[in-house]
Amino acid sequence: MHRSLAFFFALILATVSIATTGLAADADILRFEVSNSGKDRLQLALRRNQAPGRTSGSTFEVRGLAGFDRAALTRDGVPVRFALVREPGRLDCSGRSEGRRARGNCRFTGDPAFASFLVAAGMRRPTEGEWIDLTMVGAKRSLVEALRQGRYAMPSPRGLAGLTALNVTPDYIRTMAASGYRPRRTEDFITLKALDVSPAYIASLKRVGYDRVPVEELIQLKALGVTAEFIASYQRRGYRNLSVSRLVQLKALGILPEEIGRSGSRRPVAMTSEGAPAIMSALLP
Structure with a gap:
């Protein structure tokens, strides 16, 4: 795999891990901090007293934190109380405002029916920390049902939190399947959604002759920003049926078709950067 691709995927995994696994052990005392996060949104961060370096956080509409008075953030010492219900x-949290933030303690109450639903669907029962993460990201039964109806392998509770955090919805799963994409690993939906691989992108590739591209290659194309227009620009120069690996290499090297001179033998010549002719000879037919 190209180095830039490896770096990109490492970044995705790190981002998902930070977003969904901050409270992966059973919780003791939960501490919260609420701050402003743009118009009509609040940032809620949670941490455990016994693991202060590990946090779980997300942004919410103000109405999502039921009972929270945003005006309290403009004054110090104002009591605050709110609930996040998913x-x-x-x-259920309570505390006081200080320095344009609100801090205090929370009590978590998991819904036993939700945990039983996960187990019945083929998942294991979440730990308390995973349960909190599922609540923070807003996991829903409808996503689990969509996976079950599509006969996908059930993810772990952590995986379900990751899917939810990346906004993998039942509609996304169905429309991707209708476009011919059913990942072998359910977790691949996380990468596909993080890269914004959509049915529209898939359709655009099909229009330039790249239909039913394997999921792994589809991810590589989107990660490097290979678009249908990029492919078509090479096709207009006579370079047709380039493999996905060739397209990825060309994009990674920043080589555009207009930089390529053509000789009578149809070999690439006269590149703008030193050493490029040899590279192009290896990459293009």
Whole structure:
């Protein structure tokens, strides 16, 4: 795999891990911090007293934190109280404002029916930390049902949190399947959604002759920003049926078709950067 691709995927995995696994052990005392996060949104961060370096956080609409008075963030010492209620469970929090932030403690109450639903669907019961993460990202039964109806392998509770955090929805799963894409690994939906691989992108590739591209190659194309127009620009120069690996290499090297001179033998010549002719000879037919 090209070095830039390897770096990109490492970055995705690190981002997903930070977003969904901050409280991966059973929780003891939960501490919260709420701050402003743009117009009509609040940032909620949670941490455990016994593991202060590990946090779980997300942004919410103000109305998503039921009972929170945003005006309290403009004054110090104002009591605050709010609840975050989602399908997996609820957080009930109380504290005080200080320095344009609100801090205090939370109590988590998981919904036993939700945990039983996960087990019945073929998943294991979440730990308390995973349960909190599922609540924070807003995991829903409808996503689990979509996976089950599509006969995908059930993810772990952590995987379900990751899918939810990246906004993998039942509609996304169905439309990707209708476009011919059913990943072998359910977790591949995380990478596909993080890269914004959509049915529209898939359709654009099909229009330039790249139909039913394997998921792994589809991910490589999108990660490097290979578009249908990029492919078509080579096709207009006579370079047709380039493999996905060739397209990825050309894009990674920043080589554009207009930089390529053509000789009577149809070999690439007169490149703008030193050493490029030899590279192009290896990459193009």
